[in-house]
Amino acid sequence: MKVFVGSFYHEATTFNPFLTEIKDFTFLEGDKSLERFASTELFRNEEIEIIPSIYATAISSGILSEKTYRFFADKMITKLKEAIDIDGIWLHLHGSMEVENIGSGELALLKEIREICGYDIPISLTLDFHANLKDEFHQYVNIVRSYRTVPHIDQAETEQITAKLLIECMKNKTKINPSFIRVPIILPGEKAMGNADPLKSIFQKLEEIEQIEGIISANYFNGHAWNDTVNTSASVLVVPKSESYECLAEEWTKKLADYVFSRRHEFTYNVTVLEAREAIDQALSKKRKPVFIADSGDNTTGGAPGINTLLLKMFKERELGNKRVLISAIFDKYSFEKINAYQVGDFITENVGVGHDENSTPVPLKGKLIAKGDLLGFMSSANDKVGEVCVVSIGNIDVVVANRGDSFTTLNHFKRAGITIEDYDIIAVKQGYLFDELSAVSEGEILALTPGATDQRLEKLEFHHIIRPMFPIDNI
Structure with missing residues (x-):
């Protein structure tokens, strides 16, 4: 046969x-x-x-x-x-x-x-x-x-x-x-x-x-x-x-x-779900680490582009004390190319953010380039190199800038990017639900209700083609 x-x-x-x-x-x-x-x-x-x-x-x-x-x-x-x-x-x-x-x-x-x-x-x-x-x-x-x-x-x-x-x-x-x-x-x-x-x-x-x-x-x-x-x-x-x-x-x-x-x-959430600023407040209050914050509106595992800079802006506005934060990862090909031209250890002044909308407005990065690494794939191609990343440290916040949209869903994603996950108190990821390997090491999972292509609040999205009536958009 x-x-x-x-x-x-x-x-x-x-x-x-x-x-x-x-x-x-x-x-x-x-x-x-x-x-x-x-x-x-x-x-x-x-x-x-x-x-x-x-x-x-x-x-x-x-x-x-x-x-x-x-x-x-x-x-x-x-x-x-x-x-x-x-x-x-x-x-x-x-x-x-x-x-x-x-x-x-x-x-x-x-x-x-x-x-x-x-x-x-x-x-x-x-x-x-x-x-x-x-x-x-x-x-x-x-x-x-x-x-x-x-x-x-x-x-x-x-x-x-x-x-x-x-x-x-x-x-x-x-x-x-x-x-x-x-x-x-x-x-x-x-x-x-x-x-x-x-x-x-x-x-x-x-x-x-x-x-x-x-x-x-x-x-x-x-x-x-x-x-x-x-x-x-x-x-x-x-x-x-x-x-x-x-x-x-x-x-x-x-x-x-x-x-x-x-x-x-x-059908409902079985993790903590908060508005973005409240999610940051709660993450900062946690004594154990790491705490993961899911940037759910820009969830690349659900189809969002991974370009939003909203959480990065919010963390920069906060007093972090001795907390260390990782933003993984923001997709900005142009910014990546500029940063990648530097050597690890160099001090850089560049922006990250493609400026497609108000959620992806450019954010200044003034700090040290601390790592360059590989961007891995998703699910069955999770060990394949699909792109590259640069990691920039700006005080207590480290930002991963990628040359394509993706999500860090396994521990190997962080390792191949040149990141030691144990260094961070709070890790923001472009996900909705947290994937198993990350959930296993997490000391707290918070789903942040952020805007974007995968906004959890479906009523904020404009549907024109779905068959109606449809629960829960319609009361049936």
């Missing part, structure tokens, strides 16, 4: 004004791409021939330019056209990719794939929990499974599960048609954490449904709130074992959707 595999993974935020381009992706093709998939070993153990295509992934950001989508889609489609007599297709996608002039990138890609291979070849997908799925999406796929952890730490496990299900489908030559229902809920991911109810109970419910004879996968998608599209919302997708169980899948899809909607009022 032969399986065609690949990944084209991106989560778009329509409130980010900057397009995502080819250079923003970590890109591998051919046999090198297979090293990134946990499914590779499973297929090889079953003596299945793997036809590799591409591995292309980028941190969440603005919508893809049409040119960028076509570059990666054409790479994958060309490989598919060259493949001969394949028995199945295995892909890892996100589910919330938006492309200029096209819309849903995943749906467009699947339509192109079906035009080439028809509908008899099964397609198995690994999808992100924050996918926004179009109503007709499920008509182009057979097997789907989403992550069951938030923050996401089970991508490899999910890839293995979707690979196993595809192998069984190919061996048994079964026809599989998923069932799908949209749930009219839109909320920030920070209100749906895997270790807290109601999501914890919803994940348990999915496991229970998958124990029912005839059901091989049950999925709840929270959706990605910062996308103003018709497919932005939560949803439920259930996969039957075969055609004979389709009615059962439809029944459980409805039950699961009702269950999720009945618990909509329970």
